[in-house]
Amino acid sequence: MRNFKRIAAALGLLACAAAPALAEDQLKVAMGQINNWENQPPTLGQDAGIFKKHGLVLDVVGTQGAGETIQAVISGSADIGGGVGAAGVMRAFSKGAPIRILAPAFTGTGDLYWYVKADSKINSLKDATPETSIAYSTNGSSSNNIVVAFTSELGAKAKPVATGGPPATLTAVMSGQIDIGWAAPPFGLKEIKEGKIRIVARGSDVPSLRGQTVRVLIVNSEALKTKREAIMRFMEAYREAADWMYVDPKAIEMYSVKMKLPVDLLKQSMDEFQPKATLQSDAFADLDGAVRDAVGLKFLDKPLTKEQLTELLQIPPRKK
Helix, strand or coil, rough: CCHHHHHHHHHHHHHHHHHHCCEEEEEEEECCCCHHHCCCHHHHHCCCCHHCCCCCCEEEEECCCCHHHHHHHHHHHCCEEEEEEEEHHHHHCCCCCCEEEEEEEEEEECCCEEEEEECCCCCCCCCCCCEEEEEEECCHHHHHHHHHHHHCCCCCCEEECCCCCCCHHHHHHHHCCCCCEEECCCHHHHHHHCCCCCEEEEHHHHHHCCCCCEEEEEEHHHHHHHCCHHHHHHHHHHHHHHHHHHCCHHHHHHHHHHHHHHHHHHHHHHHCCHHHHCCCCCCCCCCCHHHHHHHHHCCCCCCCCCHHHHHCCCCCCCCC
């Protein structure tokens, strides 16, 4: 009997050793402007162990902007995309693209700014002419949306040019290839402080966009069906990470190391450009206005119907 017990115990230990550890679900995430503070919940949250706590491992890659991100999600090479202009998503969806809005990612446009070299004769958008080039990242991005609004709402006469991300744009401005560049803080704050560039416009200069959700998280519609439970956990972890970023000093310290910028400069950027309310992910702010502006800015031929919007918006409620 004692031998039987020993054998049974040994077999039990072997079975435990042979059993695979509980696998974590993996999701692929494409982030436009991945180094922007508002796009940090997936990366900082993963570094802090928040997504692991929810049984997830994220494969996060950066893109040059909304155009690349939307294509990655449409093709299925990414399950989720972030930092994508809402108007561009509506346009792609209206043409049958297999994407849905998973959550708001940024409300308002005060975080994006447009700048010139310090010695430029341009002091505001009023000084722009039809020959003046003004940058945005990629087609369908929120920077694209704002630049279109600069011309249609504010009467700016500049010529829009896609320049990709902030680093490439700064190179183009400093070399004289582009007259007015675009950026999102903390990028460029060091150059502003050093007097190398000057801000001439901000996204918040466009009245119609100030209270709107302008950037969203998107999800591949097939992935939402086949990986729904994991994607719901992603949203729980994303919201937890966004909250953590504003209450734990360790978050901004980690970001400081990542960006190689001082903590005080990053705190200033958060206070001025990215207060916590801008990262709300619970409700699409001013949806009617966003649809109206998407039509007015030529992203949509006609407004999306109520049925289309119900299909497009797949925002899960926050767990209490």
